[in-house]
Amino acid sequence: MRPLFRFNGGIHPPQHKSESAGQGIVPGPLPKRLVLPLHQHIGAPAKAIVKPGDRVLKGQMIGQPQGPISAAVHAPTSGTIHAVGLHALPHPSGLQDLCIELWPDQEDRWIDRQPIEYREKDPTRVLDHLRSAGVVGLGGAVFPSAVKLNPGPPGRVPTLIINGAECEPWITCDDALMRERSGEIVEGILIMRHLLDAQEILIGIEDNKPEAAAAMRRAAAASPFPMEVVVVPTVYPTGGAKQLTQILTGKEAPSSGRSSDIGVACFNVATAYTVHRAVNHGEPVLSRVVTVTGNVRQARNFDALIGTLLPDLVALAQPKDDTDGFIMGGPLMGHRLPALDVPVVKAMNCLIATSPALFKPAPRPMPCIRCGRCAAACPVKLQPQDLHWFAKASNFGKAQEYALFDCIECGCCSYVCPSHIPLVQYFRHAKGEIWAREREKKAADTARERHTFREDRLEREKKERAERLAQKAAAATAQAAGDGAAAQSKEDALRAAIERAKAKKAEIVPRNTENLPPSTLSEIEKIEARRAQLREAAATKSLDQKED
Amino acid sequence: MSSPYITQPTSVNALMLRVLGALVPAIGAYVYFFGPAILVSLLLASVTALLCEAAMLKVRHYAADAFLVDGSAIVTAWLLALSMPPLAPWWLVVVGTAFAIVVAKHLYGGLGSNLFNPAMVGYAVMIVSFPVPMTHWAAPETLAAAHLSFAQDLRYMFAGVLPDHLKLDAVTMATPLDTLRTQLKLSHTLSEIRRLPIFGTLGGIGSQTVALMYLLGGLYLLFQRVITWHIPVAMAGALALVAGTLHGIDADHYASPGFELFTGGAMIGAFFIATDPVTAPTTPKGKLWFGAGIGVLTYCIRTFGGYPDGVAFGVLLMNMTVPLLDAYTQPRVFGHAEKETTRGKPQ
Numbered sequence: 001m002r003p004l005f006r007f008n009g010g011i012h013p014p015q016h017k018s019e020s021a022g023q024g025i026v027p028g029p030l031p032k033r034l035v036l037p038l039h040q041h042i043g044a045p046a047k048a049i050v051k052p053g054d055r056v057l058k059g060q061m062i063g064q065p066q067g068p069i070s071a072a073v074h075a076p077t078s079g080t081i082h083a084v085g086l087h088a089l090p091h092p093s094g095l096q097d098l099c100i101e102l103w104p105d106q107e108d109r110w111i112d113r114q115p116i117e118y119r120e121k122d123p124t125r126v127l128d129h130l131r132s133a134g135v136v137g138l139g140g141a142v143f144p145s146a147v148k149l150n151p152g153p154p155g156r157v158p159t160l161i162i163n164g165a166e167c168e169p170w171i172t173c174d175d176a177l178m179r180e181r182s183g184e185i186v187e188g189i190l191i192m193r194h195l196l197d198a199q200e201i202l203i204g205i206e207d208n209k210p211e212a213a214a215a216m217r218r219a220a221a222a223s224p225f226p227m228e229v230v231v232v233p234t235v236y237p238t239g240g241a242k243q244l245t246q247i248l249t250g251k252e253a254p255s256s257g258r259s260s261d262i263g264v265a266c267f268n269v270a271t272a273y274t275v276h277r278a279v280n281h282g283e284p285v286l287s288r289v290v291t292v293t294g295n296v297r298q299a300r301n302f303d304a305l306i307g308t309l310l311p312d313l314v315a316l317a318q319p320k321d322d323t324d325g326f327i328m329g330g331p332l333m334g335h336r337l338p339a340l341d342v343p344v345v346k347a348m349n350c351l352i353a354t355s356p357a358l359f360k361p362a363p364r365p366m367p368c369i370r371c372g373r374c375a376a377a378c379p380v381k382l383q384p385q386d387l388h389w390f391a392k393a394s395n396f397g398k399a400q401e402y403a404l405f406d407c408i409e410c411g412c413c414s415y416v417c418p419s420h421i422p423l424v425q426y427f428r429h430a431k432g433e434i435w436a437r438e439r440e441k442k443a444a445d446t447a448r449e450r451h452t453f454r455e456d457r458l459e460r461e462k463k464e465r466a467e468r469l470a471q472k473a474a475a476a477t478a479q480a481a482g483d484g485a486a487a488q489s490k491e492d493a494l495r496a497a498i499e500r501a502k503a504k505k506a507e508i509v510p511r512n513t514e515n516l517p518p519s520t521l522s523e524i525e526k527i528e529a530r531r532a533q534l535r536e537a538a539a540t541k542s543l544d545q546k547e548d
Numbered sequence: 549m550s551s552p553y554i555t556q557p558t559s560v561n562a563l564m565l566r567v568l569g570a571l572v573p574a575i576g577a578y579v580y581f582f583g584p585a586i587l588v589s590l591l592l593a594s595v596t597a598l599l600c601e602a603a604m605l606k607v608r609h610y611a612a613d614a615f616l617v618d619g620s621a622i623v624t625a626w627l628l629a630l631s632m633p634p635l636a637p638w639w640l641v642v643v644g645t646a647f648a649i650v651v652a653k654h655l656y657g658g659l660g661s662n663l664f665n666p667a668m669v670g671y672a673v674m675i676v677s678f679p680v681p682m683t684h685w686a687a688p689e690t691l692a693a694a695h696l697s698f699a700q701d702l703r704y705m706f707a708g709v710l711p712d713h714l715k716l717d718a719v720t721m722a723t724p725l726d727t728l729r730t731q732l733k734l735s736h737t738l739s740e741i742r743r744l745p746i747f748g749t750l751g752g753i754g755s756q757t758v759a760l761m762y763l764l765g766g767l768y769l770l771f772q773r774v775i776t777w778h779i780p781v782a783m784a785g786a787l788a789l790v791a792g793t794l795h796g797i798d799a800d801h802y803a804s805p806g807f808e809l810f811t812g813g814a815m816i817g818a819f820f821i822a823t824d825p826v827t828a829p830t831t832p833k834g835k836l837w838f839g840a841g842i843g844v845l846t847y848c849i850r851t852f853g854g855y856p857d858g859v860a861f862g863v864l865l866m867n868m869t870v871p872l873l874d875a876y877t878q879p880r881v882f883g884h885a886e887k888e889t890t891r892g893k894p895q
Contacts, residue, residue, distance in 0.1 A: 256883075331554045332552040336549070363555075366659070367661065368660050369563075370826050371563065372776070373773075380882040381880065381882050383879075402878070406883065411552030419560055422549070
């Protein structure tokens with residue numbers, strides 16, 4: 001037995017896995033309309049390379065990756081491009097973004113698929129292939145896998161961790177995938193191992209999924225490279241990459257760094273599956289398994305085409321009449337969808353139909369009694385009760401000092417709080433405020449820098465002009481003194497000239513007199529004249545005094 | 549509203565109810581050994597606490613419904629009533645409770661914001677202001693020279709009238725800690741003193757059983773995860789350590805660790821008073837320091853000070869250090885190096 005480690009705290013919420021688990025993966029609908037967002041991943045959005053009216057085949061690239069961190073978007077079935085325009089995304093704010101609308105022709109005709117032999121190819125070719133196949137992390141972060149699989153110096157990532165923990169309640173899409181397609185997942189893991197040149201492969205699965213673990217064990221036993229299926233205790237949030245890494249290896253990824261800093265790369269099982277499909281079958285990411293569960297009659301895992309509009313998908317699960325909304329993702333880290341008219345995206349692992357009975361509104365918050373249950377539950381070992389206090393008082397500096405930005409927003413603190421304080425919301429708000437202030441400060445800093453730069457430049461120009469004049473004057477004096485003049489007199493003259501220049505410079509004080517109307521200018525002149533008179537009078541007076 | 553969308557079915561109310569439940573065995577023992585008068589004190593304190601709470605909530609424009617039922621005022625009331633003499637006159641209980649709720653709790657910001665333990669503030673104010681009635685403890689039933697009926701209890705508590713043939717001394721006596729102190733002053737050795745009828749195996753007759761029941765209730769709170777082990781263990785440990793050291797040096801003048809733990813307010817203090825989350829540190833290390841501080845202070849005040857017991861003042865003094873303890877005992881955050889954490893240090 002491999003010794004397991006544990007992270008601080010964690011929670012044991014009701015599982016609700018049985019509703020959708022063990023039913024098999026059901027094919028999703030082939031609807032009349034697909035909406036494909038160009039930005040389904042972390043990094044730069046893909047660029048549309050089709051226009052309305054174009055006919056496309058299944059698997060054809062329609063959005064090209066842009067920049068180093070990006071991923072392609074493909075047509076999930078054959079059909080006609082109907083439009084390229086804005087459409088609402090499955091985002092908590094109902095955000096709209098550029099999408100390609102595809103009207104399927106229902107023939108589902110494939111493009112010519114080109115598998116590659118990854119062992120014989122240069123790794124960068126394989127990575128390019130993954131990038132153009134639109135492979136991203138399907139655990140929820142949707143980070144382009146090609147970037148993460150870039151090995152860097154040899155031996156940098158000796159440990160490959162495959163995440164099959166699936167710790168959030170209700171979600172069973174990875175469970176279903178592991179039960180049914182363990183062999184293909186293992187194929188994908190072998191490709192990843194090859195790219196990273198990892199020496200050790202650990203597959204972490206929570207102990208509430210014995211069937212998945214058994215299936216993965218069978219597949220792993222047949223693998224040419226040894227890989228170990230490790231069954232870990234069911235504690236939320238074991239599925240967090242850093243948490244699973246800690247459980248399996250005892251290593252903590254540095255707060256400001258990445259897992260690769262401690263020699264670990266962590267991928268979701270579904271990502272491994274898509275890597276296999278892309279490399280060994282030449283199939284880009286066109287669909288994903290989505291759990292549709294909650295307040296429905298038939299909770300299932302659907303292999304849904306990317307771009308399927310949710311009403312088409314949800315209808316198959318038959319939501320009950322008192323359904324009042326949907327949560328995308330799990331109940332602890334997911335978000336409510338403001339509208340259902342949004343497409344399936346690569347990040348969507350689960351849809352939970354909600355009803356007032358199933359998801360009771362949180363009771364009214366009471367004051368914090370500092371019981372410390374939040375701190376005991378925090379997997380990052382933060383002190384949520386202190387952070388809450390600072391966030392509430394808008395004491396953001398202190399909140400940052402207490403490592404606010406290490407918060408992974410897992411929701412454990414809110415879950416256990418006997419006062420029902422929405423702690424995570426406070427922390428999200430505080431982070432947002434700090435980001436906003438940083439942006440403002442940056443803008444102000446840039447403006448100030450520009451201003452000082454201009455001031456310096458004006459000053460420098462003035463000085464240079466004065467020096468030039470002084471030199472000219474000195475040269476003239478020297479000329480007048482004749483060639484035979486002693487070096488001493490030349491020096492004197494030079495000094496005198498510098499003195500004059502200094503005096504002149506002192507006189508040149510910046511006046512904001514540009515762009516003024518002539519009347520004001522003449523007034524300023526009058527004032528200056530008066531000042532000059534006064535100065536003269538004062539000079540005479542002081543001379544008089546000296547004579548006394 | 550953003551995630552999470554589920555919460556554990558728990559509440560402040562449920563926590564407070566468990567604390568009250570954990571006090572029940574000790575109250576039972578109290579009634580058995582010292583008579584039912586304590587029940588009157590508990591009721592008086594509860595009613596006063598609720599009335600003061602309601603009035604203060606109204607003055608401060610808080611929703612009375614949610615806060616009145618949160619149970620925190622009753623917990624304060626019970627802890628205070630249990631700290632006072634069981635035959636206390638009614639006004640002693642009422643004034644103490646009112647001070648605890650109005651001043652120590654609400655004038656400091658109400659639930660969750662008060663710096664000092666309200667019950668202990670109430671106790672401290674009473675012992676400083678009215679030392680005489682605060683030290684008239686009912687004698688255990690087995691030792692008292694005379695017995696009062698419940699009606700006579702009530703007459704004494706509310707009218708201050710004792711039956712004609714009785715004097716107060718007949719029904720009250722010094723507490724075990726007071727007896728110990730007085731007898732030591734009279735140059736008796738500890739072994740002589742412990743032979744007095746007021747003492748049992750662990751501490752005082754009756755009060756030692758009550759202390760055992762507090763321990764039992766405290767263990768229940770531990771297993772229910774209402775409290776953590778840090779404060780009780782640190783407080784009892786520090787008290788026992790100091791007592792043990794001095795007892796080891798001079799067994800004739802310094803009581804044994806067991807005696808110190810099972811007399812006075814040590815047990816209720818360790819499990820029920822010092823663990824009040826609002827006025828205690830939240831970090832594990834902070835809790836250890838806090839508990840240890842109370843243990844040492846309690847011993848010092850008992851042994852070298854002028855008050856009958858040291859728990860209340862120990863708790864209040866350590867309450868003052870809580871912000872400091874919290875700031876200096878922050879645990880290392882995941883993924884941070886040990887030295888890197890400058891958090892909490894003054895800038």
